[in-house]
Amino acid sequence: MNILQITSLLIVLAGAFGAINYLFLKLPSAIGILVVALLASFGVLGVDLLLPDLGIATTARGLITSIDFSDALLEGMLGLLLFAGALHVKLADLKQQWKVVFLMATLGVALSTCVVGVGFSWLTGMPLLIALVFGALISPTDPVAVLGVLREANLRKTLETKIAGESLFNDGVGYVVFLVLVGIAFPSDDHHGSGLTAALTLFVQEALGGALLGIVLGWLTFRVMRRIDDYSLEVLLTLGLAFGGYELAVYLHVSAPIMAVCAGLLIGDIGTKHGMTAQTRQYVDAFWKLIDEILNAVLFLMIGFEVFAIAFQTDFLVAGVASIALALVARLTAVAVPVLLLRPFREFSQGVIPIMTWGGLKGGISVALALSLPDSEWKPLILTATYVVVIFSIVVQGLTVAPLANKVGREPDLM
Numbered sequence: 001m002n003i004l005q006i007t008s009l010l011i012v013l014a015g016a017f018g019a020i021n022y023l024f025l026k027l028p029s030a031i032g033i034l035v036v037a038l039l040a041s042f043g044v045l046g047v048d049l050l051l052p053d054l055g056i057a058t059t060a061r062g063l064i065t066s067i068d069f070s071d072a073l074l075e076g077m078l079g080l081l082l083f084a085g086a087l088h089v090k091l092a093d094l095k096q097q098w099k100v101v102f103l104m105a106t107l108g109v110a111l112s113t114c115v116v117g118v119g120f121s122w123l124t125g126m127p128l129l130i131a132l133v134f135g136a137l138i139s140p141t142d143p144v145a146v147l148g149v150l151r152e153a154n155l156r157k158t159l160e161t162k163i164a165g166e167s168l169f170n171d172g173v174g175y176v177v178f179l180v181l182v183g184i185a186f187p188s189d190d191h192h193g194s195g196l197t198a199a200l201t202l203f204v205q206e207a208l209g210g211a212l213l214g215i216v217l218g219w220l221t222f223r224v225m226r227r228i229d230d231y232s233l234e235v236l237l238t239l240g241l242a243f244g245g246y247e248l249a250v251y252l253h254v255s256a257p258i259m260a261v262c263a264g265l266l267i268g269d270i271g272t273k274h275g276m277t278a279q280t281r282q283y284v285d286a287f288w289k290l291i292d293e294i295l296n297a298v299l300f301l302m303i304g305f306e307v308f309a310i311a312f313q314t315d316f317l318v319a320g321v322a323s324i325a326l327a328l329v330a331r332l333t334a335v336a337v338p339v340l341l342l343r344p345f346r347e348f349s350q351g352v353i354p355i356m357t358w359g360g361l362k363g364g365i366s367v368a369l370a371l372s373l374p375d376s377e378w379k380p381l382i383l384t385a386t387y388v389v390v391i392f393s394i395v396v397q398g399l400t401v402a403p404l405a406n407k408v409g410r411e412p413d414l415m
Contacts, residue, residue: 001063001066006066006067010298010301010302011294011298013037013301014033014294014297014298014301015297017032017033017036017037017040017301018032018033018297020032020036021033021035021036027399028398028399029293029296029297030145030296030297030299030300031300031394031395031398031399033297033300033301033304034300034301034303034304034391034394034395035304035395036304037300037301037303037304037305038304038307038391040304041060041304041305041307041308042307044056044057044060045057045307057308060305060308061308061309064305064306064308064309065308065309067302069302069306069309069364069367069368069371070368070369070371070372072302073299073302073364073365073368074365074368074369074372075246075247075250075256077295077298077299078246078256078257078260078365079242079243079245079246079247079256079257079260080242080243080246080291080292080295081143081292081295081296081299082143082168082171082257082260082261082264083238083241083242083246083260083261083263083264083288084242084264084288084289084291084292084295085143085164085168085261085264085292086168086260086261086262086263086264086265086268087264087265087267087268087284087285087288088268088285089161089164089165089168089264089265089268090268090269091265091269091270092269093157093158093161094161094165094265096158096161097158097161097162097165098165099342099346100162100166100338100339100342101162101165101166101169102169103337103338103341103342104162104166104170104334104335104338104356105166105169105170105172105173106173107334107337107338108166108170108333108334108335108337108338109136109139109140109170109173109174109177109334110177111330111333111334111337112135112139112330112331112333112334113132113135113136113139113174113177113181113330114132114135115135115326115329115330115333116131116134116135116138116139116323116326116327116330117131117132117133117134117135117136118131119326119329119330120134120135120319120323120326120385123319123322123323123326124319124381126378126381127185127378129181129184129185130185130376130378130382132181132185133178133181133182133185133373133382134370134382134385134386135330136174136177136178136181137174137178137366137369137370137382137386138323138327138330138362138366138385138386138389139170139174139177139327139330139331139334140167140170140171140173140174140175140362140365140366141163141166141167141170141171141331141360141361141362142167142171142361142362142363142364142365142366143164143167143168143171145361145362145363145364145393145394145398146163146164146167146359146360146361146363156349158349159349159352159355159356159405162352162356163355163356163359163360166356167360168261169258169261171257171261171365172207172210172255172257172258172261173207173258175255175257175365175369176202176203176206176207176255176258177203178369179202179206180202180203182373182374183202186373186374186376205253205254206253206254206255206258207255207258209249209252209253209254209255210249210254210255210256210257210258210259210262211255211258211259211262212254213245213248213249213252213254213259213262214245214249214258214259214260214261214262214263214264214266215262215263215266217241217244217245217248217259217263218241218262218263218264218265218266218267218271219266221237221238221240221241221263221267221271222266222267222270222271222274222275223275224237225237225271225275225276226274226275229277229280231277231279231280231283231284232283234276234280234283234284235280235283235284235287238267238284238287238288239287241263241267242260242263242264245259245260245263246259246260272284299363299364300364300394302364303363303364303367303390303391303394306367306371306387307387309371309383310383310384310387311380311381311383311384312384313380313384316380316381316384316385317384317388319381319384319385320384320385320386320387320388320389321388323385323386323388323389324388324389324392327362327389327393328357331357331360332353332357334360335352335353335356335357335360336353336357339352339353350408351405351408354404354408355401355404355405355408358397358400358401358404359397359401359404359405361393361394361397361398361401362389362390362393362394363390363393363394364390366386366389366390367383367386367387367390369386370382370383370386370387371383
C-alpha cells in the first residue's frame with residue numbers, strides 16, 4: 001500500500017472506531033479509540049488462533065509493520081501535536097510555575113531515568129547502560145496523552161499549567177537524554193565521540209539549539225503575521241512554522257520537540273496578543289484544535305494496532321507488568337523531589353504530588369522511541385515492557401486521574 005492508501009485507511013478506521021466508542025463505550029475520545037483498536041487487534045489474533053489457515057494475523061501484522069510508527073510520529077505527527085499543545089499554554093501562567101516545570105523536566109527526568117534503569121536492570125539482568133536507555137524512553141510524560149486527558153479532567157488552572165508545561169518540556173529533554181544514552185549504549189559510525197564530554201555537548205546542542213531555533217522561527221513568523229490581516233494566510237503561516245520548523249530542526253540536529261514547543265508558546269501567547277485580529281485568533285484556535293483532535297485519534301489508533309509488533313513471551317509480559325510499578329515509583333520520585341525542594345519557598349495545592357504522579361501518562365512517544373532502537377537481543381523485551389506500561393498508563397491512569405484530582409485536590413487554588 002502507498003502512503004495515501006495507508007493514510008486513508010487510518011482515517012477511516014479512526015472515524016469508525018470513534019463512532020463505536022461514542023455510541024457504546026462512551027469513554028474519552030482518544031482513550032476510547034485506543035480501547036476499540038486493542039479489542040479489534042486481539043479479536044484478529046483470536047480468530048487467527050481458531051482459524052490459522054486464514055492467515056489474518058499475518059496479513060494484519062505485515063500491514064502494521066509496513067507503517068514505520070517511529071518515523072510517522074517522531075518525524076511527522078509529533079511536531080504538529082506539540083505545536084498545537086503549546087499554543088494553548090500561556091506564558092504568563094507558565095512563568096508562575098517555571099521553577100516546578102524546570103526541575104521536573106530536568107532533575108525529574110534524570111532521577112526517573114536512574115530509578116527505572118537500575119530497577120529494570122535488577123529485574124531482568126539487562127546491562128545497566130541499556131536499562132538506562134529504557135529508563136530514558138519511559139520516563140517522559142507524553143504531552144499528547146496528557147493534554148488529551150486534561151481536556152476531560154477539568155483540573156485547577158495552576159495544576160493544569162504544571163502538568164501541561166512539564167509534559168511539553170520533559171518530552172523534549174527526555175528525547176535528548178534518550179539520544180545521548182543510545183549513542184553511548186549502541187556505539188556506531190553515526191555517533192561521533194563518546195564519553196561524558198561528547199554526551200554533554202550533544203545535550204547542549206540538542207536542547208539549547210532546539211529552544212533557540214523555535215524562538216527565532218516563532219519571532220520571525222510573528223513579525224510577518226503582524227503585517228498581514230488575512231486569517232486564512234495566517235493559519236497557513238502557523239502550519240508552515242510547525243511543519244517547516246520541525247523538519248529544519250531535524251536537519252540541523254537540534255531538538256525538534258523543544259523547537260515545536262518554544263515556537264508554539266511564542267505564537268500562542270505573544271502572537272495571538274499582538275499579531276492577530278480577533279477573527280484570526282478564532283480561526284487559528286479552531287484550526288489547531290481540530291488538527292490536535294484528528295492526529296490524536298489517528299495516533300491512539302496506531303498505538304492500539306502496535307500490539308502486532310509485540311513479542312508475547314511470558315517472561316517479557318511479566319517484566320512489563322513489573323515495569324508498571326517501577327515506572328510509577330520513578331514518576332513519584334520525579335515529582336516529589338522537586339516539590340519537596342521548593343516547598344520551603346512556596347505553597348503548593350493540596351494533592352499536587354499524587355495527582356501529578358498519577359497524571360504523568362506515558363504514550364506514543366515512548367513506543368516510537370522503543371521501536372527506533374537498534375536491533376539487539378534486548379529490543380523485544382524493551383518494546384514489550386514499554387507497550388505494557390503505555391497501555392496501562394493511558395487506559396487505567398487516563399480514566400482515573402480526573403476522579404483522583406476531584407477527591408484529593410479540593411482546597412482553594414494556590415501557586
